[in-house]
Amino acid sequence: MIHKYKMYDTNIVLDINSGAVHVFDDAACDVVDIYRTRSRDEILETLSSKYSEEEILEAYNEVSALESKGLLFSEDSYADAVGKWERKPVVKALCLHICHDCNLRCKYCFASTGSFGGHRTMMDAGTGKKAIDFLIEKSANRRNLEVDFFGGEPLMNFEVVKEIVEYARSREKEAGKNFRFTITTNALLLNGDNKEFINKNMHNVVLSIDGRSETNDRMRPRIDGSGTYGSILPKIKDMAESRNQDNYYVRGTFTRENLDFAEDVLHLADQGFKQISVEPVVAARDSGYDIREQDLDMLFSEYERLAYEYVKREKEGKGFNFFHFMIDLQQGPCVIKRLGGCGSGHEYLAVTPEGDLYPCHQFVGDEKFKMGNIHQGEFNAGSQQDFQKSNVYTKKDCADCWAKFYCSGGCAANAYQFNNDINVPYKIGCELEKKRVECAIWIKTQE
Numbered sequence: 001m002i003h004k005y006k007m008y009d010t011n012i013v014l015d016i017n018s019g020a021v022h023v024f025d026d027a028a029c030d031v032v033d034i035y036r037t038r039s040r041d042e043i044l045e046t047l048s049s050k051y052s053e054e055e056i057l058e059a060y061n062e063v064s065a066l067e068s069k070g071l072l073f074s075e076d077s078y079a080d081a082v083g084k085w086e087r088k089p090v091v092k093a094l095c096l097h098i099c100h101d102c103n104l105r106c107k108y109c110f111a112s113t114g115s116f117g118g119h120r121t122m123m124d125a126g127t128g129k130k131a132i133d134f135l136i137e138k139s140a141n142r143r144n145l146e147v148d149f150f151g152g153e154p155l156m157n158f159e160v161v162k163e164i165v166e167y168a169r170s171r172e173k174e175a176g177k178n179f180r181f182t183i184t185t186n187a188l189l190l191n192g193d194n195k196e197f198i199n200k201n202m203h204n205v206v207l208s209i210d211g212r213s214e215t216n217d218r219m220r221p222r223i224d225g226s227g228t229y230g231s232i233l234p235k236i237k238d239m240a241e242s243r244n245q246d247n248y249y250v251r252g253t254f255t256r257e258n259l260d261f262a263e264d265v266l267h268l269a270d271q272g273f274k275q276i277s278v279e280p281v282v283a284a285r286d287s288g289y290d291i292r293e294q295d296l297d298m299l300f301s302e303y304e305r306l307a308y309e310y311v312k313r314e315k316e317g318k319g320f321n322f323f324h325f326m327i328d329l330q331q332g333p334c335v336i337k338r339l340g341g342c343g344s345g346h347e348y349l350a351v352t353p354e355g356d357l358y359p360c361h362q363f364v365g366d367e368k369f370k371m372g373n374i375h376q377g378e379f380n381a382g383s384q385q386d387f388q389k390s391n392v393y394t395k396k397d398c399a400d401c402w403a404k405f406y407c408s409g410g411c412a413a414n415a416y417q418f419n420n421d422i423n424v425p426y427k428i429g430c431e432l433e434k435k436r437v438e439c440a441i442w443i444k445t446q447e
Helices: 026-034 040-047 053-068 125-138 154-175 192-201 213-219 229-242 262-270 293-315 335-340 381-389 412-419 427-445
Strands: 002-007 010-015 020-024 093-097 144-150 178-185 202-208 248-254 275-280 348-351 356-358
Touching: 002 026, 002 427, 010 026, 010 427, 020 026, 020 053, 020 427, 026 040, 026 053, 040 053, 093 125, 125 144, 125 154, 125 348, 144 154, 154 178, 154 192, 192 202, 192 229, 202 229, 213 229, 213 248, 229 248, 248 262, 262 275, 262 293, 275 427, 293 427
Parallel strands: 093 144, 093 348, 144 178, 178 202, 202 248, 248 275
Antiparallel strands: 002 010, 010 020, 348 356
């Protein structure tokens, strides 16, 4: 399988199964189109009105050489093997819902402004420590473990965050584990004390801001309806600088209210941020904020415009990292990750303030996906195996998609939200992912 496209006068051909990326001239691109259906002489005749015989033969020989090396039209070596994998599920990461409450009322919030459709509650330290014990037990021989502090707004319950971190550190040596912590915050409650603790203990920090002041304040108001941009921007800037512009992300969301989202990304770059992620909203159909098929052409143009500016700024010495444009063509994720994705439901689980277990933070509150409770010693290993078995070959729409090894089948929670099946991908998400991959690879061709 190959995928061929043109972006800003660059002809790019991807060999999907080998992962090879080729930049071809026009003649080679035309040869690729008919190479497998016509002989060399027929190709010479077909293209003779566009190119000289020398150009066609050079292109033909190039394509033929790449094919012989397994770098073009290569066979899929994973399809048969994936069904034979016998892997015991291992939990390596937890998302701890420290606080099912929030001091914002974001209009697009998938978590019902922090409550996840239930009561506004806080995780106690005992539950957090039980979660650490659970992770150590279920991680088998894996040494490196990850814990994400999530909400709602985790800084509303920060003393418990500190207790959990200290408890995990106290267990590291005897358990033979190494914990890496991340916290996601809207930054309203950031101050010198919690910033110091975060910088000392958190491997990564995610700072929520949607971009321009008008974009952010329209979508992310306080409980009283007032905007937050003016309050959080200085705090987020200070946090980013205190981490030497590394090991953090400013993370935003775009909706139908700001389809020109590239402006928000560039605004954040103009504020000096070097690690930026702005992602499409996943909102209920007809909510008013949801991305629709008629929006895709504009969003594709925005991604291309952003890619062009991304390259331009890098050459000017004003570069920044945009999460969706970061792609490793030399090594990249391991095969299992490329086929199975983020690991939700088997490697990665969410824990509510009450100790309930779910496949990930986006499934929390849906009782159909409750996998147990750490206080009661319950864990549904069968459900864990169901999630583990889901991969690009169990998803009909993925099996023949050129982007399957880049997106790894997409988000299970989004698939279920829109199609009631974790193996039926969310179509709009697929289209946006494919465009991001095309842009990311074009960027690589310009380096």
